[in-house]
Amino acid sequence: MRAHTAPLRIMLGALALLAIAAAASPVAAQSQSVSPTKSAVSEQQLLQQSKTIRGLGTIPDTKSYTLEQPGGDWRHFHQVTLRWIGGIALLGMLALLVIFYLSRGMLRIEAGRSGRTIVRFNAFERFVHWMTAVCFVILALSGLNITFGRSLLLPLMKPESFTAFSEWAKYAHNYLSFPFTLGVVLIFLMWIAGNIPTRADVEWLKRGGGMIGHDHPPAYRFNAGQKLIYWIVVLGGGAAAVSGYVLIFPFYGTTIETVQQAEMFHSIVAMLFIAAMLAHIYIGTIGMEGAFEAMGSGTVDLNWAKEHHSLWLEEEGARSRMDSSRPQPTVVTGQ
Numbered sequence: 001m002r003a004h005t006a007p008l009r010i011m012l013g014a015l016a017l018l019a020i021a022a023a024a025s026p027v028a029a030q031s032q033s034v035s036p037t038k039s040a041v042s043e044q045q046l047l048q049q050s051k052t053i054r055g056l057g058t059i060p061d062t063k064s065y066t067l068e069q070p071g072g073d074w075r076h077f078h079q080v081t082l083r084w085i086g087g088i089a090l091l092g093m094l095a096l097l098v099i100f101y102l103s104r105g106m107l108r109i110e111a112g113r114s115g116r117t118i119v120r121f122n123a124f125e126r127f128v129h130w131m132t133a134v135c136f137v138i139l140a141l142s143g144l145n146i147t148f149g150r151s152l153l154l155p156l157m158k159p160e161s162f163t164a165f166s167e168w169a170k171y172a173h174n175y176l177s178f179p180f181t182l183g184v185v186l187i188f189l190m191w192i193a194g195n196i197p198t199r200a201d202v203e204w205l206k207r208g209g210g211m212i213g214h215d216h217p218p219a220y221r222f223n224a225g226q227k228l229i230y231w232i233v234v235l236g237g238g239a240a241a242v243s244g245y246v247l248i249f250p251f252y253g254t255t256i257e258t259v260q261q262a263e264m265f266h267s268i269v270a271m272l273f274i275a276a277m278l279a280h281i282y283i284g285t286i287g288m289e290g291a292f293e294a295m296g297s298g299t300v301d302l303n304w305a306k307e308h309h310s311l312w313l314e315e316e317g318a319r320s321r322m323d324s325s326r327p328q329p330t331v332v333t334g335q
């Protein structure tokens with residue numbers, strides 16, 4: 001009798017082992033279809049099956065029925081990839097500027113100041129520039145707080161203070177987008193004429209913009225480097241504004257996926273834009289003697305103009321000679 005049942009027991013044992021192995025395998029677990037209304041249904045199983053967990057509702061906004069929708073790729077982008085992009089772009093640009101400053105120092109007016117000045121930007125141009133710049137700086141800092149604040153600021157502050165700061169920063173970010181957009185549109189209209197590429201830009205670029213050595217390649221009102229900044233402001237500012245409004249006003253013709261894509265686009269454009277503006281702010285302040293006053297008082301020294309924008313100076317001279325009713329370009333005499 002014992003000898004008869006032995007093969008049967010071995011077969012049954014093998015079948016039981018197979019059944020246990022099959023039940024333990026993750027493939028078997030994933031392929032199981034789950035009924036969302038089953039009382040003991042696992043949340044994880046449901047998410048694997050349908051990506052979102054939705055409930056039932058009575059209000060007209062059916063989007064509110066979504067109870068859970070993990071971020072997936074977007075969450076990884078927001079928490080990991082974007083921090084790398086931002087870190088490399090901003091710290092990389094800062095490192096370049098520090099190296100440049102240490103090796104080259106402030107670019108001086110080589111001939112020294114002449115004591116005579118010429119109007120470079122009128123009051124309206126300066127107002128638009130500073131309005132846009134102030135908005136940009138606050139937008140940049142409040143935006144960076146969204147990406148880096150939790151890891152960089154929160155450890156330094158009380159959680160309640162960080163919450164209050166972040167809330168105000170977010171209000172500022174939303175509302176200042178409007179004057180910033182207006183500023184970008186006005187900058188586009190105000191300076192487009194001086195920012196179309198010309199042959200002089202090719203020459204200017206070939207000579208490295210005079211950054212190396214004591215070269216002063218000729219330039220009209222804006223040199224090739226400034227034209228690059230202008231187009232970064234117009235196109236980068238435009239792209240950041242449009243994608244930002246998709247985020248401020250979600251679901252007007254967009255889905256959760258397009259909103260996530262807009263967020264990724266907005267944040268990458270913003271990081272690169274901020275990196276570019278760091279270079280602009282550097283050259284407009286400690287990088288070049290005599291540059292800041294162009295946007296400060298609106299006038300620059302004649303020798304500065306000769307060295308950095310000789311073709312523009314010639315044009316201004318010719319224009320004021322032709323138009324006798326126009327004041328001469330040298331408007332102030334110093335010392």
Ligand code: HEM
Binds near residue numbers: 229230
């Ligand atoms: C916040 C610090 C900033 C400083 C100190 C600064 C300084 C300056 C200066 C001195 C100029 C005149 C350059 C010249 O005469 O040739 C200038 C021009 C300009 N700025 Fe700024 N700026 C700042 C921020 C910004 C921001 C945030 C934007 C736009 C988002 C901007 C956009 C422009 C543009 C488009 C021009 C004309 C093209 C050029 O000169 O590069 N600036 N800025």
